[in-house]
Amino acid sequence: MKQTLPILIVLLQGLTGCQEEKNETTIQGKITGNIPDIMEYTIPVDGINYFGFEDAVPVNSSGHFQIKVNTDQLCFIELSHGYEFYGTVVAEPGANYTVSVNTEHTDNPIEIEGKDKKGQELYNQLHNRSMLKGHFEEEAGKYRKDTVATRIEQSIRKSEEAEIAPFRELFENKEISQDFYQLVKTDREYFYKGVQGSVGFVNFLFSERQQNALSKDAYTKLWGAVFQSHPVSDLRLLKSPWFYHYAELYLRYNDLIKESTSTETLSELHKQGAIHTHNIENAKKYLSGKQLEYYIAAYLYYQAINKNYEKELISLFDKFKEEYPHSEYSHFIEPEIIPVIGFHKKKNDPLDKNIKFLEGTDNINSLKDAAKELKGKKIYIDVWATWCGPCKKEFKHSAELYEALTSRDVTILYISLDKDEKAEQWKDMVNYYNLKGYHIRANEKLWASLRDLRGSDTFSIPWYILADEDGQVLRKYAGSPSDLEKLKKQLEEN
Incomplete structure (x- = not known):
């Protein structure tokens, strides 16, 4: 579903105004193997990373490229081309990195020289480090048939600790910075909390067919507990690539469990072409500030790239622009809404005779x-x-x-x-x-x-x-x- 966006290299320039002064981070790259014509990379807006909010730079015939990003805080920058994900740079403001990508090494194609080198290498070895590699459900599937909630929770916590421990050791040995360690630690904590919530959500879905492994009380508690210990309101979470899906789990919990919205009601909203309005209104009940702006923007983008061409998305994007007239996210959403508009113009044309x-x-x-x-x-x-x-x-x-x-x-x-x-x-x-x-x-x-x-x-x-x-x-x-x-x-x- 990921699509190549136009090259908008200067998108974030000139937007300093009353914001804090930003520093230019440079990534010098070389790609070998199957060399693409462009390298796509996520643009951190206020340190927030999302796979759809991205830019691209040209790759020359010898595989060289250069990325420059203005940011005032440590952030994730993901490199990719189309559906192919290459890896992540944990980028510090004003730092310089040298990146080598070998497209023939599909398991871990990226090598990074620069600040926090050992931490960069370790982060890029994590199985679930990127949204492009799957959502929480991939990891949650391990617990599909487990019938004991406490055992699930303990097992997930062990997996989380096993991933964070090597970063803690690097930090204690002063081989990565405190900021690097805290960012990655938060990212992995919220990823595994998302896995726990996803186990609850999947059991809820299977309960419709009476195939849930956990009881209703057990999966409801397992699901809801994650938002008590790791609330969506924590601004640190915004920096994780997993924020959108974590917030989605939170909103589903409130909609399906706390408010008891039935699946029949949601199905009827789908038929009426009003499901996206319902979901965004639900987000407005439980999110606010930067979290809400980002979530709505990511939601609209995510739905638009599915190419289902729902007319509802057009009016919702218009409303988003009214509510957030200066949002930097609009630049990324609009190219995906234009085909939706074209679809609804075209559908009234007469059919081709063939x-x-x-x-x-x-x-x-x-x-x-x-x-x-x-x-x-x-x-x-x-x-x-x-x-x-x-x-x-x-x-x-x-x-x-x-x-x-x-x-x-x-x-x-x-x-x-x-x-x-x-x-x-x-x-x-x-x-x-x-x-x-x-x-x-x-x-x-x-x-x-x-x-x-x-x-x-x-x-x-x-x-x-x-x-x-x-x-x-x-x-x-x-x-x-x-x-x-x-x-x-x-x-x-x-």
Whole structure:
């Protein structure tokens, strides 16, 4: 879901005014292996780090780049390109760092020379150091079947202590600064408190299907306890990359547990196109000041990059700009709201004549049934859903895909896995992306047929299939639109 933002190198310059004077931190870098054209990096706004609030600098042909950031406090700066995360610099105001990134070393590609070198190395070895590597749920999954809350809490505390202890040793040996140690210590404390809260939240979700391992009383206490010992109001938390998700857990606790908002109510708000308004109003009840401004900004950005194009986001962003007219976050959100505006303008345009929605879909229960409707041609099948970010990313290649397939007398069938409540959005999205070909929204029997076809393999989308004129599968896993050469080769072989 992460997207490359425009290069806005001077974004924070000229904003000193009555603020404290900021110091320029410099990162000299060299990247080897697969060299990207740009290096993206998070911009710490008042020391706050979030994966979506970022800038980029060019990388030259030999892999060199230079980053300059103005900051008045120690902060995290994460380096990445697209979906690929390289590592984190714990940056001190006015300091200089030399960074080496080897994209072929996927486990830990970054080396950092400069202030607090040993601490930098240690921090970048942590498994869950970045939002791009997964949320609290990844770590919380270890406790999915544990039935004893006190044992869960003790185990999480041991994991936390095991991560902090080496940093404490470096600090005691004067190999890292006190500020470095305190920042990393706070980051890891709040990460593991987030894990504990997430265990409670996951049990709440499973309780809807009576599959929770902990009792309601146990998971409620486990979840709520984290905010008593480590409150969201603690300004130190803002500096952690985990603040957004920690605050989200806190707001969910208040909404679902304290206020007893039912999942049926939330589902109805989704259908009415009012869920984001509800969530932001809930945030305004429990957050204030910098935390509230940051949370709303991060929330709007996070929802916009999902490319679900909810119209509600447009008015909410307008309201954000009214309430925070000088917010530095608006620069990052606006590029993601513009496509939402474009979507709602485009959806009223007439459909392209080559976009066809199949009728009588209640009786299309298999690929063989679908093939009967497609004029006896070989079929390229794209299994997708409106909520699937990677699916929509592939649509930018749809024009080339359509040309390549139709020139070979192959027809395209898009099978959506969206539920009934998404039917209108599904059709609007087909129009917006101009997906020429045939379209169907899978009923339960077709869904089951696709799951059977997948067999023991993990079911994930996007999924591309080649089938013959009768719906018999030729290629269970065909090339994607972004890998058109592979697909062309498969077509030739079949």
